[in-house]
Amino acid sequence: xxxxxxxGYGFLxxxxxxxxxxxxxxxxxxxxxxxxxxYIYKEDGFLLSDLPDDLQSSSMLRLAPAxxxxxxxxxxxxxxxxxxxxxDGEPGLSHIRLALEQGMDVVTxxxxxxxxxxxxxxxxxxxxGAMLLHEATVGGGIPLISLxxxxxxxxxxxxxxxxxxxxxNYILSRMHFxxxxxxxxxxxxxxxxxxxRDPTLDLEGVDTALKLVxxxxxxxxxxxxxxxxxxxxxxxxxxxxxxxxKESGMTIKLIGIADENGLRVxxxxxxLNDPICVHGTLNAVSFNFRILGRLTIIGEGAGESTVSALxxxxxxxxxxxxxxxxx
Amino acid sequence: xxxxxxxGYGFLxxxxxxxxxxxxxxxxxxxxxxxxxxYIYKEDGFLLSDLPDDLQSSSMLRLAPAxxxxxxxxxxxxxxxxxxxxxDGEPGLSHIRLALEQGMDVVTxxxxxxxxxxxxxxxxxxxxGAMLLHEATVGGGIPLISLxxxxxxxxxxxxxxxxxxxxxNYILSRMHFxxxxxxxxxxxxxxxxxxxRDPTLDLEGVDTALKLVxxxxxxxxxxxxxxxxxxxxxxxxxxxxxxxxKESGMTIKLIGIADENGLRVxxxxxxLNDPICVHGTLNAVSFNFRILGRLTIIGEGAGESTVSALxxxxxxxxxxxxxxxxx
Numbered sequence: 001x002x003x004x005x006x007x008g009y010g011f012l013x014x015x016x017x018x019x020x021x022x023x024x025x026x027x028x029x030x031x032x033x034x035x036x037x038x039y040i041y042k043e044d045g046f047l048l049s050d051l052p053d054d055l056q057s058s059s060m061l062r063l064a065p066a067x068x069x070x071x072x073x074x075x076x077x078x079x080x081x082x083x084x085x086x087x088d089g090e091p092g093l094s095h096i097r098l099a100l101e102q103g104m105d106v107v108t109x110x111x112x113x114x115x116x117x118x119x120x121x122x123x124x125x126x127x128x129g130a131m132l133l134h135e136a137t138v139g140g141g142i143p144l145i146s147l148x149x150x151x152x153x154x155x156x157x158x159x160x161x162x163x164x165x166x167x168x169n170y171i172l173s174r175m176h177f178x179x180x181x182x183x184x185x186x187x188x189x190x191x192x193x194x195x196x197r198d199p200t201l202d203l204e205g206v207d208t209a210l211k212l213v214x215x216x217x218x219x220x221x222x223x224x225x226x227x228x229x230x231x232x233x234x235x236x237x238x239x240x241x242x243x244x245x246k247e248s249g250m251t252i253k254l255i256g257i258a259d260e261n262g263l264r265v266x267x268x269x270x271x272l273n274d275p276i277c278v279h280g281t282l283n284a285v286s287f288n289f290r291i292l293g294r295l296t297i298i299g300e301g302a303g304e305s306t307v308s309a310l311x312x313x314x315x316x317x318x319x320x321x322x323x324x325x326x327x
Numbered sequence: 328x329x330x331x332x333x334x335g336y337g338f339l340x341x342x343x344x345x346x347x348x349x350x351x352x353x354x355x356x357x358x359x360x361x362x363x364x365x366y367i368y369k370e371d372g373f374l375l376s377d378l379p380d381d382l383q384s385s386s387m388l389r390l391a392p393a394x395x396x397x398x399x400x401x402x403x404x405x406x407x408x409x410x411x412x413x414x415d416g417e418p419g420l421s422h423i424r425l426a427l428e429q430g431m432d433v434v435t436x437x438x439x440x441x442x443x444x445x446x447x448x449x450x451x452x453x454x455x456g457a458m459l460l461h462e463a464t465v466g467g468g469i470p471l472i473s474l475x476x477x478x479x480x481x482x483x484x485x486x487x488x489x490x491x492x493x494x495x496n497y498i499l500s501r502m503h504f505x506x507x508x509x510x511x512x513x514x515x516x517x518x519x520x521x522x523x524r525d526p527t528l529d530l531e532g533v534d535t536a537l538k539l540v541x542x543x544x545x546x547x548x549x550x551x552x553x554x555x556x557x558x559x560x561x562x563x564x565x566x567x568x569x570x571x572x573k574e575s576g577m578t579i580k581l582i583g584i585a586d587e588n589g590l591r592v593x594x595x596x597x598x599l600n601d602p603i604c605v606h607g608t609l610n611a612v613s614f615n616f617r618i619l620g621r622l623t624i625i626g627e628g629a630g631e632s633t634v635s636a637l638x639x640x641x642x643x644x645x646x647x648x649x650x651x652x653x654x
Contacts (some may be wrong), residue, residue: 025481032571135478141619143478150477151470154352154642155635274623275605282602292468292635298602308482308619315481 002073002318002327005032005041007066007095008081009055012109012136021048025311027318027327034066036082043074058099061072066091070098071283076327077317079310080108080241086201086226089113094185096132103128105321107313109136109306115210115226118217130322133313134218138211139164139283141308142299146316148219148287155289157219159259162285163276164211166301167195167202168254172267173279175242176251182237184290203242204233205265212263215285224263224321233268245269251277288324329645329654330401332359332368334393334422335408336382339436341465342634343406348375349357354645354654360434361393363409370401393418397425399506403654404644407435412526413537413553416440423448423459427483430450432454433638436463436633442537442553443641445544458647460640461545465538466491466610467624468635475546475614482616484546486586487610490603491538493628494529495561495581498593500606503578513600521608531560532581533590539583539590542612548634551590559593570598578604 005018006013013033020030020278025102029045035056040060042050042156044092052058061066078099089112089169096113098108100121108114112122125132135145140322148157163169167189174185186203189195201207216222232255245251253276270277275296278284283301288294299305321327340360340601344588347357360382366483367387369377379385389395397405405426416439416479423440426433427448437439441461448459452459462472466489475484490496494516497544501512513530528534536556542547561581572578580603591613597604602623605611610628615621626632648654 008605105427141482141616142622143474146478147470147474151473152635152639153646154638157469225592273599273606275602275609275611278602279600289468292632293627295469298623298625300620304621308479308616309482312479313616319480 002028002076002321003031004028004068004077004079004314005034005075006030006079006081007034007069008083008110009033009035010081010083012306013081015304016081016310018047018048019307020048021051025314026089027322028314032072034069037061037303038063039066041069041072041074041121058130066095067098070095070104072217073102076321077102077107077314079314080106081112082109082110084111084210086112086115089116097124100124100128100130100132100304103130105131105317106318107133107136107310111137111210111214113212114169118214118260119223133316134214135313136306138214140299140301140303141284141305142283142285142297142301143309144215144285144297145218145314146312147297149200151206152289152292155291157287157289158194159257159288160215160219160285161255161257161276163253163278164256164301165202165208165254166281166283167199168208169279169283170194172234172237172242172251172253173235175239176246177255177279177311179239180245180325181239182234186302203235204223205231207263208254208256209263212258212265212316216258216263220258222258230262230266231262234267237267249273329355329403329648330358331355331404331406331641332361332396332402333406333408333528334361334396335407335409335410335437336360336362337565337626339637340408342557342631343408343637344378345375346634346638348373348378352641354649355641357394357398357603361396364388364395365390366396368396368401374622393422394425395516397422397431400429402431404434404641405574406641407437407440408431409437411537412505413439413442413533416443420444421533423570424451427451427455427457427459432458432621432644434460434463434637434644436637438464438541442540445541446550458644459522460643462640463633463636465541465614467628467630468632469610469624469628470636470639471542471612471624472545473625473639479619480637482618483615484564484616485538486584486602486615487542487546487612488582488584490580491535491628492529492581492607493608493610494641495527495535496606497521497609499561499564499569499578499580502564502566502572504606506566506570508566509561510648512625515598530562532558532630535581535583535592536590539585539592541588543585547585549585557589557591561594564594580604
């Protein structure tokens with residue numbers, strides 16, 4: 001059995017903990033959970049009935065940082081799910097470093113460390129023979145990293161073009177279909193929980209840029225940083241501009257592009273019958289491969305769907321470690 | 328080096344032979360090529376300059392069936408590319424059986440054997456420890472088989488719904504956008520080489536049904552045969568019906584569906600902003616997964632794109648055999 005600890009006990013952490021503790025994920029047991037409040041652990045594995053609603057309500061709670069749990073060396077796998085911090089990647093970056101240094105495998109949904117320190121972390125992982133999987137950092141549960149690396153490894157990826165942020169896509173879709181202003185569509189999105197109270201990172205294109213950096217570095221062997229991306233958000237897009245586009249069979253979408261000319265994020269005119277032109281909170285990514293040509297993949301880029309990326313990455317770790325008889 | 332033979336030397340066989348002989352595919356050498364005219368072989372591997380335009384023009388040609396080449400046991404991998412025969416799967420079925428019986432790995436684009444005898448062939452492969460990969464049988468180079476099996480193995484596939492035939496999609500798209508009749512759109516498609524001279528299997532939905540059987544059996548562990556599919560083609564679709572659909576923001580597409588109610592192929596109303604609603608010769612498949620939800624993948628379902636599926640399957644064989652030190 002692969003022994004797993006989860007650091008970060010919010011929406012994703014709780015869903016994942018329930019799935020593992022219920023036995024729905026073969027070959028894995030959950031031996032520890034940490035949040036900003038402290039951590040709990042149980043070396044023989046948590047059962048579903050052991051899981052607290054919040055760590056504060058657990059009688060087992062230790063008031064110590066997650067690093068202490070990671071350092072106990074009771075686990076083979078760290079699932080890092082603390083919130084994304086785009087300034088320095090912390091605390092996720094330190095958690096991931098600590099685990100990889102010990103040869104512990106890591107699965108994460110945390111964009112910060114992967115966007116800021118991909119090269120360093122991959123080298124660290126290679127050095128200790130640990131796996132670092134991060135499908136859940138981009139496009140929710142849509143397989144993007146594994147699609148290239150496991151299904152299309154023999155073809156060559158030439159460019160990426162995609163809608164990578166569900167919040168702005170929801171807003172632009174409402175502007176397109178209902179003629180709403182950006183402000184009104186944003187307020188609606190906030191009421192529905194689709195946009196955060198401070199939507200700056202989404203609206204300004206920074207979230208899309210982070211994801212683009214992750215895709216370019218992990219799929220095209222680029223060595224890009226956030227500062228290498230030319231970024232333009234959607235805050236200046238008016239309903240008049242979208243109406244004008246509509247009259248020509250097009251609309252405006254916030255698009256991230258990675259190709260031989262570098263990385264950029266900007267609102268772009270897109271034809272309504274372009275496969276990438278999806279609406280609502282959907283994400284869509286078009287890859288251009290040398291032999292295959294254009295391949296587009298579409299799905300929900302957040303929420304429940306992200307749990308799928310996590311369990312598929314965990315499954316890959318289990319499969320790999322069983323093959324090498326390490327668990 | 329993985330030693331490979333190609334049986335079937337048409338569009339795909341020639342492209343693939345050139346890629347392997349030019350060294351573009353790491354870890355593989357081409358030691359034999361067969362067509363209905365006979366076969367040629369070279370145990371130390373063909374170079375690009377060795378490849379004949381057609382086997383008849385080669386001075387090395389042996390006037391004997393492909394089975395003789397397979398039986399020489401000079402190769403680790405058979406790439407089976409003879410034309411699809413939906414009656415009995417021959418001659419591909421015999422070629423694949425012969426290879427698997429010897430423990431030779433098989434990569435194929437031939438729908439016949441996989442649609443007609445999937446269970447038998449997979450059992451045979453398991454028995455001898457051979458690999459049987461067939462990504463190229465459905466959706467050209469679009470990863471469908473490997474997408475589920477390598478990227479989403481831990482999630483559960485509940486249903487499949489897709490446009491799996493580029494010829495009929497081209498015809499229906501021309502009817503939708505240009506108001507053409509089916510007859511006219513078909514003639515145009517034939518002139519462009521998109522439709523075959525006898526387009527019956529495409530128009531009647533049989534090609535879509537074959538692909539649906541392959542997907543259901545290999546991704547949902549069903550045990551279906553072509554005769555289990557309810558099939559309705561597009562021959563009765565009028566431009567008036569499509570115009571009426573268009574007025575309601577919809578169009579008509581030939582859709583294959585596999586779910587708990589079984590397998591069926593029929594023309595269906597599809598919303599124009601449904602991600603599956605792609606045009607021209609594109610294929611599109613929506614998978615519904617238990618946790619991920621809906622995932623749609625879109626690309627060219629034939630031609631050059633299919634070469635990508637073949638090289639990615641061959642790459643998987645090379646990787647697997649290198650890991651087990653078999654080559």
